[in-house]
Amino acid sequence: MTAGKREVIVRAATELFLRQGYQATSTEQIAAAAAVSKQTVYSRFGDKESLFREIVLGVAATAEAFAADLTASLADVSEARDVAPVLRALARRYLAAVMDPQVLALRRLVIGEAARFPEVAAAYYERSPAMVLAALADGFARLAGLGLLTVDDPRRAADDFAFLVLGRSLDHGMFHLPATTPSDAQIGATADHAVDVFLGCAARM
Amino acid sequence: MTAGKREVIVRAATELFLRQGYQATSTEQIAAAAAVSKQTVYSRFGDKESLFREIVLGVAATAEAFAADLTASLADVSEARDVAPVLRALARRYLAAVMDPQVLALRRLVIGEAARFPEVAAAYYERSPAMVLAALADGFARLAGLGLLTVDDPRRAADDFAFLVLGRSLDHGMFHLPATTPSDAQIGATADHAVDVFLGCAARM
DNA sequence: GTCTATAGCAGGATAGAC
């Protein structure tokens, strides 16, 4: 079961990094949490930095799946269908996904270490927030092509939509750790309001 | 010149913390940069954590001044005046202020250390982003009272405005250190677009 | 009050037995 150990170490290190940060987590803690020796950690990953890089980029892959998911849900919209309910549902999922405590913790971790690991921060940004924004832009462009939405600049529309939905909650969530997780009702209210504002203007800008 | 040393230490520590982060900055580096001995640092501030707290909250005070500034500029608007140009100017200043490299670095620092210093993160949030949002909400409520703006919920309007203006730039700025400072032209374009969207909907929501 | 020197300890990384 030598392949399994790698997995165990990654899992333990991920949890510790997310909870304590990079520097505050020692390789000794990681080894202990994974129930292996330090040497095993080093023989698999070389050093602490490499382990960190692998973990962050591995977790970021989840976001790519989410972006694909969003793309699919916008691609499902066929002609002559009202987009409002689709956008409302999408906004709910989007906000809930980003406000997930693990996702917020990962953002904090990457942002906090951005000075030490600029390539990691850049790669994370490209694979996660930027990918979702691009998926939204594509979806909006498609809807515009179907005549369901009047959008001048799809990319800008995607930005507007995203930050109307996420803005305040995400900003708040970055600073307040202890379970700022919004309730379903809050998510619904925020998402609906964002879609109202978005649709009220998307037809004009 | 014993009062001056405190100032010198704070200045040196601020610069190092912003550039390298809390953990990566040693008290030895701080002492060296301030051209004093470690002992002097410890005798003034007790320990590294206290120094950190004092610095973050001190710098955050700048934001309070900025919030007051925004309040004033919205309070200047008298009846029968067009609010659009006022909002455009305000949006420009707001975006430029938040995208200042020092401000971004402080945000990164506080967010990255939020797990270790939750009270610092909470205090920073209250004094900086939240204070500006509250000032905007007050201003919008006042404009609504004058009949210059139709706003249902001033607080929500403030959130919408703020993140239409800042959203994408701020998110991007959190992850990309090297001079993501937007040009004046970019700031202007983003600010104008945000105000267009905002005014296009503020009259209906 | 300020410096030099140092205690005391923890962290990353490696050596060597099995």
Added chain:
DNA sequence: GTCTATCCTGCTATAGAC
């Protein structure tokens, strides 16, 4: 491949001279 034991560096914080 895995463990135990260890090296060495660098950190926070303090003691003691001036």
